[in-house]
Every structure is written in C-alpha cells, then in structure tokens.
Amino acid sequence: MSVSQDTRATGAQKIGGFIASYSVVITFLAICLFFAMASPTFLTGANLYNVLVNNVVMLAIVALGLTIVISSGGIDLSVGVSVDMASMVFVMLLAAGYGGVFGVTVGLLAAVAVGVLNAILITRLKISPFLATLGVLFIGQSTQQLATSGGQPIYLITGYAGAQFNAIARTSLLGVPMPVLVLVACIVVVYLLLHRSVFGRAVQAMGAQPGVAWYSGLAVPRQLSLVYIGCALLCGITGILLSATVKSYVPLSGNAFLLDAIGATFIGTTLSAERRPTVIGTLLGVLLLAVVKNGLLLIGWNFYWQQVGIGVLVFLVLAVSFGLRRARQ
Amino acid sequence: MTVQPAAAEIAISMTAISKRFGPVQALHDADLQVARGTIHGLVGQNGAGKSTIIKVLAGILKPDSGTITVNGETVGPLTPSSVERLGVHFIHQDRLLVPTATVGEAVFLRHELGFGPFVSRRSMNRHAAELLKRYFNLELPAGILVQDLTTAQQKIVQITRALAQKASVLVLDEPTAALVKREVDSLFAVLRRLRDDGIAVIFISHYMQEIEQLCDRVTVMRNGTDVGTVDPAETPIDEIIAMMIARDVGEMFPKRSVEIGAPMLEVSHLGMAGSFEDISFSVRRGEIVGLTGLLGSGAKEIVQCLFGLERAERGSIMVEGKTLSLSSPVHAVRGGIAMLPEDRRAHGVAIDLSVRENISLASLGRYSGRGFVKRGLENQAIDGLIRELSIKTPGRDTLVRQLSGGNQQKVAIAKWLSCQSRVYILDEPTVAVDVGAKVEIYNLLNRLAGEGAAILLLSSDLLELVGVCDRVLVVYRGRLSGEFSGADLDGDRLLAASSGARGPKAEASS
Numbered sequence: 057m058s059v060s061q062d063t064r065a066t067g068a069q070k071i072g073g074f075i076a077s078y079s080v081v082i083t084f085l086a087i088c089l090f091f092a093m094a095s096p097t098f099l100t101g102a103n104l105y106n107v108l109v110n111n112v113v114m115l116a117i118v119a120l121g122l123t124i125v126i127s128s129g130g131i132d133l134s135v136g137v138s139v140d141m142a143s144m145v146f147v148m149l150l151a152a153g154y155g156g157v158f159g160v161t162v163g164l165l166a167a168v169a170v171g172v173l174n175a176i177l178i179t180r181l182k183i184s185p186f187l188a189t190l191g192v193l194f195i196g197q198s199t200q201q202l203a204t205s206g207g208q209p210i211y212l213i214t215g216y217a218g219a220q221f222n223a224i225a226r227t228s229l230l231g232v233p234m235p236v237l238v239l240v241a242c243i244v245v246v247y248l249l250l251h252r253s254v255f256g257r258a259v260q261a262m263g264a265q266p267g268v269a270w271y272s273g274l275a276v277p278r279q280l281s282l283v284y285i286g287c288a289l290l291c292g293i294t295g296i297l298l299s300a301t302v303k304s305y306v307p308l309s310g311n312a313f314l315l316d317a318i319g320a321t322f323i324g325t326t327l328s329a330e331r332r333p334t335v336i337g338t339l340l341g342v343l344l345l346a347v348v349k350n351g352l353l354l355i356g357w358n359f360y361w362q363q364v365g366i367g368v369l370v371f372l373v374l375a376v377s378f379g380l381r382r383a384r385q
Numbered sequence: 386m387t388v389q390p391a392a393a394e395i396a397i398s399m400t401a402i403s404k405r406f407g408p409v410q411a412l413h414d415a416d417l418q419v420a421r422g423t424i425h426g427l428v429g430q431n432g433a434g435k436s437t438i439i440k441v442l443a444g445i446l447k448p449d450s451g452t453i454t455v456n457g458e459t460v461g462p463l464t465p466s467s468v469e470r471l472g473v474h475f476i477h478q479d480r481l482l483v484p485t486a487t488v489g490e491a492v493f494l495r496h497e498l499g500f501g502p503f504v505s506r507r508s509m510n511r512h513a514a515e516l517l518k519r520y521f522n523l524e525l526p527a528g529i530l531v532q533d534l535t536t537a538q539q540k541i542v543q544i545t546r547a548l549a550q551k552a553s554v555l556v557l558d559e560p561t562a563a564l565v566k567r568e569v570d571s572l573f574a575v576l577r578r579l580r581d582d583g584i585a586v587i588f589i590s591h592y593m594q595e596i597e598q599l600c601d602r603v604t605v606m607r608n609g610t611d612v613g614t615v616d617p618a619e620t621p622i623d624e625i626i627a628m629m630i631a632r633d634v635g636e637m638f639p640k641r642s643v644e645i646g647a648p649m650l651e652v653s654h655l656g657m658a659g660s661f662e663d664i665s666f667s668v669r670r671g672e673i674v675g676l677t678g679l680l681g682s683g684a685k686e687i688v689q690c691l692f693g694l695e696r697a698e699r700g701s702i703m704v705e706g707k708t709l710s711l712s713s714p715v716h717a718v719r720g721g722i723a724m725l726p727e728d729r730r731a732h733g734v735a736i737d738l739s740v741r742e743n744i745s746l747a748s749l750g751r752y753s754g755r756g757f758v759k760r761g762l763e764n765q766a767i768d769g770l771i772r773e774l775s776i777k778t779p780g781r782d783t784l785v786r787q788l789s790g791g792n793q794q795k796v797a798i799a800k801w802l803s804c805q806s807r808v809y810i811l812d813e814p815t816v817a818v819d820v821g822a823k824v825e826i827y828n829l830l831n832r833l834a835g836e837g838a839a840i841l842l843l844s845s846d847l848l849e850l851v852g853v854c855d856r857v858l859v860v861y862r863g864r865l866s867g868e869f870s871g872a873d874l875d876g877d878r879l880l881a882a883s884s885g886a887r888g889p890k891a892e893a894s895s
Contacts, residue, residue, distance in 0.1 A: 252757050253753075253757050253758065254758060255756065257742060257749055257758065260742065261746055264737040265736070265737070265738075267731040268731075268733065268734060268746070269735075271692075271694075271714055272714075272747040272800065273714045273717065274746070275715050330737055330784065
C-alpha cells in the first residue's frame with residue numbers, strides 16, 4: 057500500500073509514512089487507551105457489548121453501503137430514507153398481523169424501491185447523485201410524515217410483534233448476537249463485491265475516472281444502478297435491525313446515520329494510499345466514531361459536547377494523515 | 386524568401402525563443418516579427434510550435450531563452466495580466482467568456498466600470514453597446530447573456546473587450562473553426578478594419594484559403610522553429626504547404642510488410658446531420674488506414690460514431706461481416722472494436738488506478754469466474770503485457786499517474802490487447818508523447834496489423850500518416866474529399882485536400 061518508492065527514505069520518513077497510513081488505527085488505539093484510563097467502565101465486557109450491538113452494527117451496515125456509493129464517485133444522501141422505509145413497512149406489516157419473514161422481505165423491498173428511484177434519477181435522468189438523492193431525501197421524509205399522520209411513532213413492545221422483534225434482535229448463535237452475525241455477513245459480502253469482484257472493478261473505475269470506464273465498454277448505467285440499489289438494500293437491513301432493537305418505528309430516525317456514515321467512510325479513506333474508500337477503512341472509521349461517542353458519555357460529557365468531540369476527532373485524523381503524507385512527498 | 390519589416394513599425398518582436406518540455410524541444414530558436422497595421426498569419430502542422438510560441442507571448446509559458454519586445458520595448462518575464470497591460474490581447478480558440486455574464490460584464494471583465502468597489506452593470510452594458518455599434522455596427526438586445534450569443538458574436542465581444550482596453554496587438558487562435566461562411570466574412574471585415582486602424586493582428590489558422598484571403602504576411606513554423614516569413618500574395622499556397630512539411634521522414638517510421646486480407650471494418654453511407662454525410666470506406670485485415678481532417682471537418686465525429694460514442698443517423702457499420710448496432714461503447718467493445726481516445730487522461734487511462742486495474746478493465750470477463758476476478762490469472766496476463774509492450778513501470782500495482790506519457794499510452798493500448806480486439810481506432814495516439822515512445826507506438830501498430838488487426842488511425846500529423854499508413858482518407862467539411870495511397874500518399878496532397886486548397890480530388894468533389 058504505502059511501499060516507499062524512495063528506497064533511501066530516512067528512518068523518520070518511514071515512521072512518518074507509517075503514521076500517515078495507519079493514522080486511523082493509531083488514533084483508535086490511543087483513544088481506547090485514553091478512555092480505558094479515564095473511565096473504569098469503558099473496558100468492561102458489558103460496555104463493549106453495548107457499543108458493538110447498539111452503536112456499531114447499524115451504523116456499520118449503512119456505512120458499508122455508502123462505501124460502495126462513494127467508491128463509484130457518487131454520494132447517497134437518502135440512506136436515512138432507505139432505513140426508515142424498511143423500518144416503517146416492516147413495523148406496519150407486523151402491526152397488521154403479517155408474518156415476520158414476510159414483513160422483513162417487503163420491508164427490504166421498500167428500501168430497494170428507494171434505491172431504484174435513485175438509480176433512475178441518476179442514470180436515466182442524469183441528475184447528479186448529490187441532487188438526486190437530496191430530492192429523494194426530502195420526498196422520503198414527507199412520505200413518512202404523511203403515512204404516520206404527521207410523524208406518530210408506532211410502538212409494538214409486546215405480544216406477537218414483540219416476539220418477532222426478539223427473534224431478530226435478541227437471539228444469538230453460538231453466543232454471537234444475531235445483529236453481529238448480520239453485520240459479519242454484510243462485511244463479507246461487501247468486501248467480496250468491492251475488492252474481489254468484476255463489479256467492484258467497474259465501481260472503482262467509475263469512481264476514479266468515469267470517462268475511462270465508459271470508453272472501456274463498461275455498462276456504466278447498469279453498474280451505477282446496482283450501486284445505489286445495493287446501498288439501499290444494506291440500509292434496509294439496518295432499518296429492520298433498528299425496528300427490532302427499539303421495537304418500534306420512529307419516523308425520520310434513519311437520518312441520524314447519514315453524517316456518521318459519511319464521516320466513517322471518509323475517515324476510512326485515509327487508510328488507503330490512493331485515498332479510496334475500503335471496507336476495512338470504513339469499519340475502522342465506524343469503530344472510532346462509536347468508541348468516541350461512548351467514551352465521552354462515560355466520562356460525563358453531555359450529548360451536545362459529544363458532537364464537538366467528534367468534529368475535533370475528524371480534523372485530527374485527517375490532519376495527521378494529510379500533513380504527514382505531504383511532508384513525506 | 387523572408388520579408389523583414391522596418392524596425393520602427395514592429396509591434397511584436399520575438400527573437401531566438403526556445404522552450405523545452407522534458408525530452409521534447411517544443412521551440413528551438415524561433416523568431417516572430419509582427420508589424421503594426423498588418424494581419425500576420427502563423428501556420429504550421431500540429432506540434433510545429435505555433436501554440437507554444439503564442440503561449441509564450443501570452444505569458445502562459447515561460448521561455449527557456451530568447452527576448453521579446455512589445456512596441457519597441459524589451460519586456461521581462463511576461464504574465465497573462467502584464468501582457469494585457471502592454472496592449473496585447475488574445476482571442477483563444479475555445480470561448481473564454483463567462484457564459485452567464487452580460488455582454489457588458491464580458492467586455493469590461495477585470496476592468497469593471499462603477500463606483501469604488503461597486504460595479505455598475507447598467508453603465509457597462511451601455512458602454513459595451515456603444516462600442517459594439519461603433520466598431521462593428523452590431524446591436525444586441527439589452528442585457529443579453531453571453532451564452533445566448535452565436536459563436537461569431539462571442540468572438541466579436543471578445544474583440545470588443547480587447548478594443549475597450551486599447552489593444553495594439555490582437556492574437557486570434559483558429560477564430561473561424563466554429564463559424565459559418567457569412568460569419569467568417571464579417572469577422573474578416575472587422576479584422577481588416579482593425580488593421581487599417583494600425584493594430585497588429587496575429588492570425589493562426591489551418592485553413593490555407595483564409596491565410597491567402599486575409600493575411601499580409603505569413604510565418605511558417607516547422608519542428609519548433611520558423612522556417613520563413615512570406616507574403617501570401619506573392620507565394621503560392623503550394624509553396625507554403627511545402628515549407629510546413631519536413632521532407633526527411635528518416636527512420637521514424639519502421640518499414641513493414643504485411644499481407645492485407647479481407648475487409649474487417651466496413652462503413653457504408655454513414656451520416657449525421659451537421660457533422661458528416663455519406664461516409665463509406667473499409668479497413669482490411671492487416672491494413673493501417675489513416676483518417677484526417679481539420680477541426681470541425683467531421684473526421685472526429687466519424688470515429689466517435691464507430692465506437693458508439695455518438696449515434697449516426699444513417700448508414701451501417703460492419704465488423705467481420707456482422708452489422709453492429711452501436712448505441713454505446715459497450716456494443717462496440719463487444720463487437721471487437723478498440724478505441725485509443727485522444728484525451729488520454731479523461732478517457733484512456735484512469736491515473737488513480739494501478740497499471741493492472743487499467744489493463745484488465747475492458748477484459749475482466751477473461752480473468753474471472755462467477756463474477757469474481759481470478760487474481761493469479763490476471764497477474765500473469767498483466768505481467769505478460771507489461772513485458773511485451775516494455776511498459777516502464779516499477780510493477781503492475783503502480784498507479785498509472787506515476788508513469789510517463791508514453792508509458793501511460795502503452796497501458797491504454799495494453800487494455801485492448803488484453804481484450805483481443807480486432808479493430809483498433811486510434812485518435813491522435815502520439816500527441817504529447819516523446820519521440821522515442823512514438824516510434825515504439827508505431828512499431829506496435831505494425832505488429833498489431835501483422836497479427837491481423839484492422840487499424841484506423843485518426844491523426845492530424847501528416848508525417849505520421851504518410852509514414853505509417855497504407856492508405857489515408859481525407860475529410861473536408863463533412864465529406865470524404867480524397868483517398869491517397871502508394872505514390873500518391875504525400876503530405877502536400879493530404880494538406881491540400883484537408884484544407885480545401887485546389888487539389889485534384891478536392892476540386893472534383895466541390
């Protein structure tokens with residue numbers, strides 16, 4: 057990755073290069089160390105389990121979707137809508153007495169529909185991804201409010217639906233919680249797609265230089281459609297997990313993922329010498345954000361200050377990585 | 386042969402200008418003397434150094450050596466803004482006006498009228514209207530935006546801007562490329578009037594007829610230097626063309642002997658309104674066919690249709706006897722057509738991807754199973770191609786950005802070798818490539834032809850066309866105006882046919 061082209065690099069330069077490439081990893085470890093010392097509860101099993109299941113899993117799946125989109129040179133501002141659509145349809149179907157498998161399937165299809173809409177706007181109408189998905193974001197938000205008489209949450213804590221939710225969020229296989237298993241499956245699939253498959257090569261080429269992808273005879277519109285549909289599907293999975301975890305559908309709750317997922321993906325690009333989004337980088341970005349949020353909470357910072365902490369953190373990672381890389385060149 | 390103006394009349398004097406880009410000597414001891422009150426033509430083939438010397442004058446490029454005087458004063462290092470202060474103005478080929486500005490804003494750009502830090506759009510529009518009326522008798526709707534003007538009107542607005550700044554020298558780079566005949570005539574009338582007012586006009590054009598019609602003097606450039614300045618009224622066009630073309634082709638173009646086989650690419654009656662009509666030709670197995678034409682002649686558009694980038698309205702394209710429906714490059718590539726585009730960085734190679742990712746991009750199907758790339762297979766093929774084309778790269782995973790222009794071009798070619806394409810379309814493959822790499826690319830073309838590929842080479846480098854091709858087709862104003870091969874294939878004839886000068890073929894078709 058960052059094999060030094062200059063074989064005569066000095067020791068200091070080598071160390072600088074190492075820090076630049078692994079600034080995310082180093083920052084992550086440093087922050088973990090800091091919180092472990094500042095708060096006795098940070099390193100406990102219960103806390104780490106909580107961070108993983110409640111903060112990491114859902115954000116990571118959305119961020120994986122965005123990683124594909126950003127790799128293709130685009131952006132999806134409507135990830136929250138995909139999350140919410142899956143969640144809304146799933147919960148409404150359970151409330152109407154439909155089966156869990158049916159609810160999950162149709163919920164995911166609702167998310168896919170959002171992706172299809174994005175794909176049509178971007179590949180057929182040639183609207184830029186930013187504007188297309190921004191439009192879908194607005195439409196999706198209104199749709200939810202119209203469908204829930206102005207944004208009324210739907211709670212299904214007990215009874216039939218509660219059991220269905222528990223079957224998703226509270227079961228485990230060989231001691232591993234179901235949401236974590238879902239995340240692992242998503243990681244494996246997205247990793248293979250993005251870094252090992254023909255589709256992934258096309259995505260990287262479109263992101264690096266769309267003209268070259270087109271002039272190489274790649275079916276750019278079709279591949280781009282798959283990118284946005286794939287992202288929406290991943291968001292839909294998060295939507296299902298979200299409903300099952302909180303046993304309800306709260307309109308517009310998906311938006312909370314958008315900025316964190318974008319942040320995680322871009323923090324992750326510092327891992328790659330070419331500044332490309334990678335699955336591993338994105339996951340590290342997600343871990344970093346989740347740990348900082350949790351740690352700040354544990355040492356008694358309130359919610360509003362957490363945002364400041366995360367902002368500073370993003371600058372820190374980027375500054376260290378960019379600064380050292382420039383110094384090296 | 387050279388006509389020298391008297392010292393007192395000289396507006397621009399450039400002496401012994403040299404400029405080197407890496408291994409390429411773009412300008413070598415080039416001189417240009419332009420007198421006041423004349424229209425001075427500047428001609429030469431692509432790469433002869435015309436645009437480099439103009440960029441030096443514009444302060445865009447810094448010469449390695451040489452002196453420049455403007456109106457008798459020796460000037461130091463030029464910058465685009467200091468040149469304008471000296472009264473030298475440039476009308477570049479691509480329109481360089483802000484499309485959403487009003488005419489007044491465009492005319493007074495960087496010299497805005499108004500009060501203190503506030504600009505007065507109204508007074509600028511009024512003054513601009515007065516200038517346009519006074520100089521060109523042109524009245525435009527009040528407050529019209531630049532983007533709503535015709536190309537000719539935009540040129541006039543640019544000239545007006547120069548006049549508003551009291552220009553003493555006006556440089557026009559290919560100003561007629563996108564104009565229709567009537568507009569060309571009115572532009573020429575404007576230029577003649579400016580000349581009569583004592584302004585020195587430098588006029589760069591590929592169209593020999595225009596040079597003959599308009600210019601009082603013409604400087605011919607070749608291989609980075611001026612080879613003479615003549616009066617076009619006294620010197621026949623043929624002689625000027627002969628000056629533009631170097632006679633010694635030398636060892637640049639390797640000889641080859643290839644068996645030419647059955648037709649591989651057949652194009653019949655291809656047409657697209659406004660670009661070209663009734664284009665029919667074929668390229669056979671093992672044959673290298675050249676295609677040339679000036680900017681706007683339609684040659685470029687023909688090639689784009691052959692690769693599915695544009696859609697022809699009429700006619701058909703066949704590869705190995707199979708008619709292709711080319712609605713996108715996807716179909717072209719599937720049909721066995723490869724394209725080496727002119728804009729290498731936008732369309733040829735992705736500089737932020739590795740050599741490996743670039744080479745296998747069009748042929749991933751060959752290196753994959755069930756949708757996944759088989760890295761072993763891919764690596765083996767890529768390493769083979771790197772060796773075969775002697776691509777100078779530290780390794781297959783090096784980013785293409787780190788390679789030289791010539792090696793980037795080889796990566797772009799390797800992409801199609803990997804794809805085992807049968808028809809190769811090359812669009813100006815040796816532009817911005819140094820001489821050594823050029824020869825390697827020519828060798829490669831010969832080898833491809835030898836292996837039975839059909840090659841269509843779009844080029845404006847006449848030497849290259851003569852040296853490499855078996856046959857050259859010339860496009861003039863949207864139609865095939867000539868076909869040259871064997872003893873008929875020489876630079877003079879190509880240039881005459883593509884610039885509409887009285888050539889045997891051009892006369893027959895017009």
